[in-house]
Amino acid sequence: MHGVVAAIKADFGCLFVAALFIIIMASTIIFATILTPPAHNPFV
Secondary structure, X not given: OHHHXXXXXXXXXXXXHHHHXXXXXXXXXXXXXXXXXXXXXXXX
């Protein structure tokens, strides 16, 4: 278990970037869903 913790700490920067990327993508999708006009918009 200690080796796993050490590996996670060593890769924390990479994991942080990956998590941040996922959070940004999720929030982008959520905001796009909220701000997108209804489907009957002719530009959709």
